[in-house]
Amino acid sequence: MTFAATILTLYPEMFPGPLGVSLAGRALGEGTWSLDTVQLRDFGIGKHANVDDTPAGGGAGMVLRADVLGAAVDSVADERPILAMTPRGTPITQARIRELAMGPGVSLICGRFEGFDERIFEARQIEEVSLGDIVLSGGETAALAILDACIRLLPGVMGAANSGVEESFEDGLLEHPQFTRPQEWEGRTIPQVLRSGDHAKIAAWRKHRAEEDTRLRRPDLWERHKGVRDQSASGARHENKDDRQ
Ligand code: SAH
Numbered sequence: 150m151t152f153a154a155t156i157l158t159l160y161p162e163m164f165p166g167p168l169g170v171s172l173a174g175r176a177l178g179e180g181t182w183s184l185d186t187v188q189l190r191d192f193g194i195g196k197h198a199n200v201d202d203t204p205a206g207g208g209a210g211m212v213l214r215a216d217v218l219g220a221a222v223d224s225v226a227d228e229r230p231i232l233a234m235t236p237r238g239t240p241i242t243q244a245r246i247r248e249l250a251m252g253p254g255v256s257l258i259c260g261r262f263e264g265f266d267e268r269i270f271e272a273r274q275i276e277e278v279s280l281g282d283i284v285l286s287g288g289e290t291a292a293l294a295i296l297d298a299c300i301r302l303l304p305g306v307m308g309a310a311n312s313g314v315e316e317s318f319e320d321g322l323l324e325h326p327q328f329t330r331p332q333e334w335e336g337r338t339i340p341q342v343l344r345s346g347d348h349a350k351i352a353a354w355r356k357h358r359a360e361e362d363t364r365l366r367r368p369d370l371w372e373r374h375k376g377v378r379d380q381s382a383s384g385a386r387h388e389n390k391d392d393r394q
Pocket of ligand 1 (some may be wrong): 218285
């Protein structure tokens with residue numbers, strides 16, 4: 150099944166861009182995923198095909214019109230989820246990416262200027278998504294990042310079959326640090342355990358570093374991970390109790 154991506158944008162020439170090379174590019178060529186773009190300007194209003202207007206209430210910049218966005222969104226309406234790129238949205242997570250990658254595809258709306266007329270989100274089924282607490286000049290680079298994350302999970306795209314499940318965030322933790330040759334570089338060596346050949350010890354070291362680094366670098370992820378872990382542990386206890394009855 151082909152994962153179908155549709156991008157609604159004022160700059161269709163930005164696609165596939167970086168997704169036309171390497172693994173994603175090859176997968177596109179092989180038909181693992183498909184790409185089409187919708188030019189928002191095609192739904193513009195009047196002689197000048199206007200897509201934006203000044204913000205109600207005043208202030209700098211321009212806002213994408215709800216009527217233009219509505220017509221563009223209606224032109225792609227199908228069973229695929231529609232995501233709008235906006236710093237006001239829910240920060241995208243690897244869990245959501247995985248869900249999207251398992252589905253039929255996605256439509257992504259890229260904002261420009263000051264963003265979208267809010268009424269589009271009231272009137273249509275659209276998921277507002279953010280790439281994180283940064284401000285981009287347009288939604289296109291966010292859409293490329295989200296698509297990239299989906300595509301690499303599609304069956305057959307990545308070489309090693311399980312390299313998708315052992316990475317950062319897949320179990321709510323950061324990945325352990327990685328090393329490769331040379332064994333010594335500028336006087337620094339690779340941790341001894343990784344050279345021991347003892348797979349159990351290596352697995353234990355990696356788990357420890359994943360937990361420790363997550364705790365230190367990302368207390369937010371760590372708290373959530375602990376919560377999930379404790380909950381499933383108490384769930385297991387309850388089940389055991391039920392078993393005894
Ligand atoms: N005035 C807006 C920013 C607009 S930036 C605000 O302060 O919220 C212009 C466009 O870039 C947005 O409409 C959106 O599509 C995109 N964009 C900017 N930052 C983004 C982010 N962190 N995540 C996703 N899209 C973003």
